[in-house]
Amino acid sequence: MDNRWTRHLGTAVVTAALLSAIGGVACRADRPVPAASTVRSGGDIVVSGRSEPGTFNCYVARGITTQVITTLTQASLVRINHLTQDVEPWLAERWSRSDDRLRYTLKLRPNLVFSDGHPFTADDVVFSFEAAYDERTGGPIGDAMTIGGKRLQVAAPDSTTVVITFPSAFAPGLRLLDNLPILPRHKLGAALKAGTFAKAWDLTTPASEVVGLGPFVISAYRPGQRLVFTRNPHYWRRDAAGVRLPYLDRVTLEIVSDQNAELLMLESGQLDMTTSEIRPEDYLPLKRAVDAGRVNLVDLGVGMDADGLWFNLKPGALGTDRRAAWLQRDELRRAISMAIDRNVFADTVFLGAGVPIHGIETPANTRWFSPDAPKTEHDPARARELLASIGVTADHPARFTLITIKGNTAAERGTAVIRDELKKVGVLVDVVMLEQGAVVQRFLSGQYDAVYYRFLKTDADPAINPDFWFSSGSAHVWNVGQKTPATEWERQVDELMARQMASPDDGERKRLYDEVQRVFGERLPIVFFVAPRVLVATSSRVTNLTPAVSRPQLLWSADTIAVRK
Numbered sequence: 001m002d003n004r005w006t007r008h009l010g011t012a013v014v015t016a017a018l019l020s021a022i023g024g025v026a027c028r029a030d031r032p033v034p035a036a037s038t039v040r041s042g043g044d045i046v047v048s049g050r051s052e053p054g055t056f057n058c059y060v061a062r063g064i065t066t067q068v069i070t071t072l073t074q075a076s077l078v079r080i081n082h083l084t085q086d087v088e089p090w091l092a093e094r095w096s097r098s099d100d101r102l103r104y105t106l107k108l109r110p111n112l113v114f115s116d117g118h119p120f121t122a123d124d125v126v127f128s129f130e131a132a133y134d135e136r137t138g139g140p141i142g143d144a145m146t147i148g149g150k151r152l153q154v155a156a157p158d159s160t161t162v163v164i165t166f167p168s169a170f171a172p173g174l175r176l177l178d179n180l181p182i183l184p185r186h187k188l189g190a191a192l193k194a195g196t197f198a199k200a201w202d203l204t205t206p207a208s209e210v211v212g213l214g215p216f217v218i219s220a221y222r223p224g225q226r227l228v229f230t231r232n233p234h235y236w237r238r239d240a241a242g243v244r245l246p247y248l249d250r251v252t253l254e255i256v257s258d259q260n261a262e263l264l265m266l267e268s269g270q271l272d273m274t275t276s277e278i279r280p281e282d283y284l285p286l287k288r289a290v291d292a293g294r295v296n297l298v299d300l301g302v303g304m305d306a307d308g309l310w311f312n313l314k315p316g317a318l319g320t321d322r323r324a325a326w327l328q329r330d331e332l333r334r335a336i337s338m339a340i341d342r343n344v345f346a347d348t349v350f351l352g353a354g355v356p357i358h359g360i361e362t363p364a365n366t367r368w369f370s371p372d373a374p375k376t377e378h379d380p381a382r383a384r385e386l387l388a389s390i391g392v393t394a395d396h397p398a399r400f401t402l403i404t405i406k407g408n409t410a411a412e413r414g415t416a417v418i419r420d421e422l423k424k425v426g427v428l429v430d431v432v433m434l435e436q437g438a439v440v441q442r443f444l445s446g447q448y449d450a451v452y453y454r455f456l457k458t459d460a461d462p463a464i465n466p467d468f469w470f471s472s473g474s475a476h477v478w479n480v481g482q483k484t485p486a487t488e489w490e491r492q493v494d495e496l497m498a499r500q501m502a503s504p505d506d507g508e509r510k511r512l513y514d515e516v517q518r519v520f521g522e523r524l525p526i527v528f529f530v531a532p533r534v535l536v537a538t539s540s541r542v543t544n545l546t547p548a549v550s551r552p553q554l555l556w557s558a559d560t561i562a563v564r565k
Helices: 005-024 064-073 122-133 173-179 184-192 260-270 280-291 328-337 342-348 380-389 409-423 436-445 488-502 504-525 555-559
Strands: 046-047 078-080 087-091 091-096 103-108 155-158 163-164 218-223 226-231 250-255 295-302 307-311 352-358 400-403 425-433 449-456 527-528 532-540
Touching: 046 260, 064 218, 064 226, 064 250, 064 555, 078 173, 087 091, 087 173, 122 155, 122 163, 122 184, 218 425, 226 352, 250 342, 260 280, 280 342, 280 532, 295 527, 307 328, 307 409, 328 409, 328 425, 328 527, 342 352, 342 409, 342 532, 400 409, 400 436, 409 425, 425 436, 436 449, 488 504
Parallel strands: 046 250, 400 425, 400 449
Antiparallel strands: 078 087, 091 103, 103 163, 155 163, 218 226, 226 250, 295 532, 307 449, 307 527, 352 532
């Protein structure tokens, strides 16, 4: 066995022992919430984020940092509880549904105001839908707010009532509205009317202009360094004892792209938490901080999302490039899936803290994961046969460029394993590291050969991710925004997902999504290898956490986070 693998397997054994050892000190996801008497208002925390935001406006662009900003500063009509996956009343306090399941009447909480003191009304909800659907914006929100490619109809009979009519049956119902933060018409209405909404709330916008209904407001932004959020004095939520939320006075988000620097800051107490999970190699150093009482480790189990490899499958994307004969072939992706030993991948990339997977869902998504979806056995000999069938041999090797995120050690190690293992079957891989924003821009614009990236699901329910599943979707990453399905199998998935979303029967929905996973597993538009175990770290001064497996694991419920007395 290669000495490199031996070293990593030895580390994996240590890591496994550590995961067992921290059971007595790690906070579990289902631990009880402290009683109100143990929680005090006031104080601040420092959080790390690994990338610069692309914008303050989530209607315009994706990205984990923009998502965190939105979580802290904005609110939606309903909220998905990340821990229970239940739909919770949020800006809408109650609702009713018509007998045909198409029309919902929502009553808004009375007397709410935005962070600048301006009243919130049903007109802001109508405006938010208009902005999401505006074609000049070109952002991801509108695509995610459609049913079968058709928009929802929204009306405001009065200032506290919203009527939403779905174009066709949609089983998850109002769950979809968690996708839509409600924005202020009085701040952004003019930009939408002028056709400049896509540039609104960019990074040059004064912090005071970014207002919302969330628990915090942006009070300062230093590009490349940090964002500072302070308590929204007009936030509407209170705890069970009547104490106004949020508990915290301030959240500072430090931009720390280097994960080694992030670890040192956690160990030394300069950080209170991160916006995403920590690396497997950070477990042992942080265990020392746990023993010293400075840090808590929160073990969340296997994650719902995993890094995946996909190719640019847009027809004609390669032009006259001779690689077109094999780069977009199903056989190439199947051969890659066979060539990579997923157990070695888990040991090398995640130091044993991960489970092999073969499809889009991981075992963490207990409601929708299909254990019967196709699996690819490790078989380098069969991989070479498949490659030979499309003209790739040792004498005529294939070569492509694989882009991934710079500074993300799991991505860097993952692409290194892919490169080294594929070289053994006659495929040469040139790995290029880019900043996260550049990676996203490249694959959304179609300017790439292949990408290795963790594409986060919007929700555990697949029906809430139409922009990913439908061939016309803006997040259908291997071939974005098709006017008509480019392949027969994509047309099949379109039809299956349309039925899956519409069916009122949960069992039928599961059966249809199992079929989607079967087709996905056979065609492998994205090749997955391992789902990592999710472990997050917080300073011991932080309390009242409700950690959940999906990002941001801790800040999703930022208004209830507190620091100890």
